[in-house]
Amino acid sequence: MKQYIMKSNVFVIAIFSFFSYGATSQTINNCLRLAEQQYVLENYYEVIELYERVAFFGKDSLQLSDYINWADSYRQINDYEKAAINYEIAANLAGVNDSLRTYFFLKVSFCQIMQNHYQESLVTLYNLADSLPEKLEETKLLYTGITSFKLNQFDEAERAFSSYFSNAPYQQQAIGLFKKNKRLESRFNPKKAKVLSILLPGLGQIYYGDTRSGLNSFLLNGALMALSLNYIVTYSFVEGFLAVGPWFQRYYVGGFTRAKKGAVDKIEMERQRILVELLAMVKETN
Amino acid sequence: MTLKQTLCTIILCLFVNKIYAQDVNELQLLSKKFSSAKKQKTDYEIARENRNEAQLIFSGLFLFYKNFLSSQDSQKCTFHPSCSEYGILAVKQFGAIKGMALTFDRLTRCNGLSPTKYKIDFERKLLLDPVSNE
Numbered sequence: 054m055k056q057y058i059m060k061s062n063v064f065v066i067a068i069f070s071f072f073s074y075g076a077t078s079q080t081i082n083n084c085l086r087l088a089e090q091q092y093v094l095e096n097y098y099e100v101i102e103l104y105e106r107v108a109f110f111g112k113d114s115l116q117l118s119d120y121i122n123w124a125d126s127y128r129q130i131n132d133y134e135k136a137a138i139n140y141e142i143a144a145n146l147a148g149v150n151d152s153l154r155t156y157f158f159l160k161v162s163f164c165q166i167m168q169n170h171y172q173e174s175l176v177t178l179y180n181l182a183d184s185l186p187e188k189l190e191e192t193k194l195l196y197t198g199i200t201s202f203k204l205n206q207f208d209e210a211e212r213a214f215s216s217y218f219s220n221a222p223y224q225q226q227a228i229g230l231f232k233k234n235k236r237l238e239s240r241f242n243p244k245k246a247k248v249l250s251i252l253l254p255g256l257g258q259i260y261y262g263d264t265r266s267g268l269n270s271f272l273l274n275g276a277l278m279a280l281s282l283n284y285i286v287t288y289s290f291v292e293g294f295l296a297v298g299p300w301f302q303r304y305y306v307g308g309f310t311r312a313k314k315g316a317v318d319k320i321e322m323e324r325q326r327i328l329v330e331l332l333a334m335v336k337e338t339n
Numbered sequence: 340m341t342l343k344q345t346l347c348t349i350i351l352c353l354f355v356n357k358i359y360a361q362d363v364n365e366l367q368l369l370s371k372k373f374s375s376a377k378k379q380k381t382d383y384e385i386a387r388e389n390r391n392e393a394q395l396i397f398s399g400l401f402l403f404y405k406n407f408l409s410s411q412d413s414q415k416c417t418f419h420p421s422c423s424e425y426g427i428l429a430v431k432q433f434g435a436i437k438g439m440a441l442t443f444d445r446l447t448r449c450n451g452l453s454p455t456k457y458k459i460d461f462e463r464k465l466l467l468d469p470v471s472n473e
Contacts, residue, residue: 163365167372199369270411307413325373332370339366 081111085119097126117146121157128164137164155181155189162196166203175200191217195335202328207234214331223334230327237323243316250312254305257312261319270308277301385427393435401427417451419465428470441470 088103104123107114115123124139137160144157158177165174178197185193198213211231218224241261250257255271258264277300284293383405386398404423416422425445430438445468457466 163369166369195366266410269407273407273411303413304408304411307411310413311411329370329373332366332373336366336370 081107081114085114088119088122092122092126095129097129100126101130117143120146124160128160131167133164133167137161137168140164151182152186152189155185155193159189159192159196162200166196166199169203171200171203175204198331199328202324202331207231218334218338220338223338226334227331230330234324234327237320241316241319241323243313243320246316247309247313250309254308257309258315261312261316263315263319266311266315270304270311273304274301274308277304385424385431390431394431397427397430397435397438416449417454417466418445418449418457418468419460419463420469422446422449425468425470432470 084103084107088100088107091097091099091103100122104115104119104126107119120139120143124136124143127133127136127139140157140160144154144161147153147157158181162174162177165171165177174196178193178200181193184190194213194217198210198217201207201210201213211228214227214231215224218227246257246260248257249260250270253271254274255267255269258267258270277297281293281297281301284296383402386402389395389398401423409423418425420428422442422445426438426442429441429445432438433441448468451466454466457468459465460467
């Protein structure tokens, strides 16, 4: 019996050895070809998986075009952090060609903007060459404008957008928007909103345009003040102070703290609107 | 640089004018990003879909508190979900009586004195205390 089992084992091994000549595992080149096919088919998750496999087993096999496909795939699935890393590698691989190198660094900058890494994006943009082909220069100006705007460097942002809009009417419109932006700090002054709410609850909110919240604060504080006075008149000063005082203090302080924060939020919202308007103008010019 | 790398670079250089077209897509993404970042109106999902009158009453009270009192408050709850949200969730999950009991229990714990007893939600920087039967 034992001899029979041994014989059958040898037989199976012999058959498998015979067929193993025809069976080969997936090579790195197969993986790369498959990744390219999947990229064309827009199966980005598969593309990423395949390039990750290649990078694990043979990183040296990855070429410039592979890094571009890999980065694009990450961008398509909104993984901007990894997309930026791969665009940066692509930029370094394209070292001999300045335009191509700049093109990929602009992609890196875009990914950094999408991640709200404005400071890093600005550093990437400042590291680009001073004179660039027209299209690349336009993109550089656009991204410089956006990042500077988000970093509250409005003079730099105005310079970038003014240079971007070569067309006079658009340029004037952009300058007008930046003038409007400069007025925001004085129009919705957070300190003024806070002081107004200290003087009369709700006034600060009405000052920056939130009438509903202003009336809400006024009525709430008014009601608590009236209740407090009622307690003082009916019982005693100590009673009124201890029973209703903490509630009044809570909503009074809340009122002027929120008035200041509301004014800051309002400025931020208006700035966002201005940036969206600027981008709409950019879209029109394209 | 290998021959393959050089060839790839040359081909990409030839197509560099073509790939500028993608910038329009990037512009759209940027516009979308900054448009969606505008201040969103708070929508209290948990106050919707009430199955009985008790839930409807508590949802009404919750909305009144959130819109007219909590919006003017200077203090912030130390937990996630906040005490008012916890209250409405507890009432919906366990009914009015047990829900109210759980809410009162939560209110006595909302003082930030025992942070080590709870998990931390690092994104919100709040202590985690979901509604549970324990």
